[in-house]
Amino acid sequence: MKLAIDETRCKGCNLCTKVCPYKIFKEGKLPNLRGIVVPELDRPERCTNCRLYHLYGRQLCGVCQLTCPDQAIHWVEEEPYEPHKVAIEY
Amino acid sequence: MSFEDWFRQDRLPHIYCAGCGNGTIINCTLAAVDAMGWAKEDTVFVSGIGCSSRAPGYIVTDSLHTTHGRALAFATGVKMANPKLHVVVFTGDGDLAAIGGNHFIHACRRNIDLTVVCMNNQIYGMTGGQGSPTTPRGCISTTTPYGSTEPAFDLSELAIAAGANYVARWTSYHVKELERAVKTGLETPGFSFIEALVQCPTNFGRRNKFRQVADQIEYIKAHALLKAKRDRLLEQGERIPEDMYVVGELMRRSRPAMGLAPTEVKP
Numbered sequence: 600m601k602l603a604i605d606e607t608r609c610k611g612c613n614l615c616t617k618v619c620p621y622k623i624f625k626e627g628k629l630p631n632l633r634g635i636v637v638p639e640l641d642r643p644e645r646c647t648n649c650r651l652y653h654l655y656g657r658q659l660c661g662v663c664q665l666t667c668p669d670q671a672i673h674w675v676e677e678e679p680y681e682p683h684k685v686a687i688e689y
Numbered sequence: 690m691s692f693e694d695w696f697r698q699d700r701l702p703h704i705y706c707a708g709c710g711n712g713t714i715i716n717c718t719l720a721a722v723d724a725m726g727w728a729k730e731d732t733v734f735v736s737g738i739g740c741s742s743r744a745p746g747y748i749v750t751d752s753l754h755t756t757h758g759r760a761l762a763f764a765t766g767v768k769m770a771n772p773k774l775h776v777v778v779f780t781g782d783g784d785l786a787a788i789g790g791n792h793f794i795h796a797c798r799r800n801i802d803l804t805v806v807c808m809n810n811q812i813y814g815m816t817g818g819q820g821s822p823t824t825p826r827g828c829i830s831t832t833t834p835y836g837s838t839e840p841a842f843d844l845s846e847l848a849i850a851a852g853a854n855y856v857a858r859w860t861s862y863h864v865k866e867l868e869r870a871v872k873t874g875l876e877t878p879g880f881s882f883i884e885a886l887v888q889c890p891t892n893f894g895r896r897n898k899f900r901q902v903a904d905q906i907e908y909i910k911a912h913a914l915l916k917a918k919r920d921r922l923l924e925q926g927e928r929i930p931e932d933m934y935v936v937g938e939l940m941r942r943s944r945p946a947m948g949l950a951p952t953e954v955k956p
């Protein structure tokens with residue numbers, strides 16, 4: 600599973616940057632084509648739901664998705680053998 | 690299935706302002722409805738007029754977007770005509786407590802089997818920010834430019850006093866707790882009232898020193914007092930800070946209810 604922000608829906612309120620326990624959402628810097636500054640994802644592979652959804656067979660955490668007032672946050676399936684970045688936290 | 694399946698995808702994005710808390714409350718309510726496993730054909734959403742009341746228009750089930758203040762009157766009609774339907778009402782503080790105040794107390798008194806989610810943004814959002822019955826003392830609105838001088842209604846206390854079976858209050862910050870509270874409300878026979886404090890950045894936040902949406906969320910979070918903690922403070926005879934509001938499950942009881950489907954009626 601891969602975390603994604605739907606740029607056609609996001610209104611740039613930055614509420615997601617306040618709620619994620621891993622602080623995956625960071626305030627964006629540049630406006631997109633609609634003039635909205637969409638947050639950036641900082642190493643999204645750390646997200647609980649991305650890592651464990653298939654193992655547990657159900658939604659985990661999901662606080663950002665419930666909080667997003669514009670229904671812009673969702674998860675997409677990954678292609679088989681998609682290259683992964685490995686995040687090591689100390 | 691997830692709560693996203695209950696949205697009318699063709700109608701999104703909705704027209705709410707950036708950072709408006711109403712969208713969050715719709716998410717939490719739909720997540721609870723989804724967890725009940727109800728069929729979409731058996732579920733009806735009803736609302737009055739206001740920003741909050743636009744919610745049913747974004748949901749795939751049958752819905753009624755009625756006149757200002759009358760959501761509960763229409764919902765009563767739906768429920769009494771066909772008690773098998775699951776009826777959920779979205780309403781705002783103005784819709785529920787100002788023009789619809791009488792319907793509110795009588796729906797509680799009758800204890801009709803409805804679940805009511807009130808998005809309390811403490812303002813008339815849709816019409817440009819007039820003060821509502823829940824605007825806190827000292828807050829600026831277009832009708833109280835020097836700060837409101839009136840005491841505000843506590844909607845949850847009102848519902849408890851008038852006889853509702855289940856009453857809970859949470860905020861747009863407490864999404865998981867809110868989802869759980871709505872689910873308990875949906876499971877409880879009789880009138881269930883869930884008050885959700887939300888931010889209205891455009892018409893409340895902007896005039897009341899919350900320059901960013903996140904500032905108001907921080908405020909809402911910092912001033913929420915858990916019911917258990919409030920009870921502990923009361924026990925110890927300590928004073929409850931005046932600018933705090935209590936969150937949590939405030940009432941759960943089983944007064945006789947109206948509008949239950951025949952199989953649900955207990956002898």
Ligand SMILES: Cc1ncc(C[n+]2csc(CCOP(=O)(O)OP(=O)(O)O)c2C)c(N)n1
Nearest residue numbers: 739740741757781782783784812813814815
């Ligand atoms: C009978 C009637 N009176 C007044 C109005 C104007 N009006 C529309 S929405 C509204 C206030 C809504 O406030 P609230 O229920 O708190 O909803 P919010 O927009 O804050 O979510 C008013 C007074 C109306 N539409 N109908």
Ligand code: SF4
Nearest residue numbers: 609610612613615667
């Ligand atoms: S909470 Fe949703 S709408 Fe707001 S910035 Fe994050 S993704 Fe965008």
Ligand code: SF4
Nearest residue numbers: 619646647660661663
């Ligand atoms: S699901 Fe939880 S951990 Fe994952 S991005 Fe959202 S808030 Fe963060």
Ligand code: SF4
Nearest residue numbers: 705706709740814889
């Ligand atoms: S006016 Fe307030 S309540 Fe209405 S959509 Fe905008 S922020 Fe939300």
Ligand SMILES: [Mg+2]
Nearest residue numbers: 781782812814
């Ligand atoms: Mg309002």
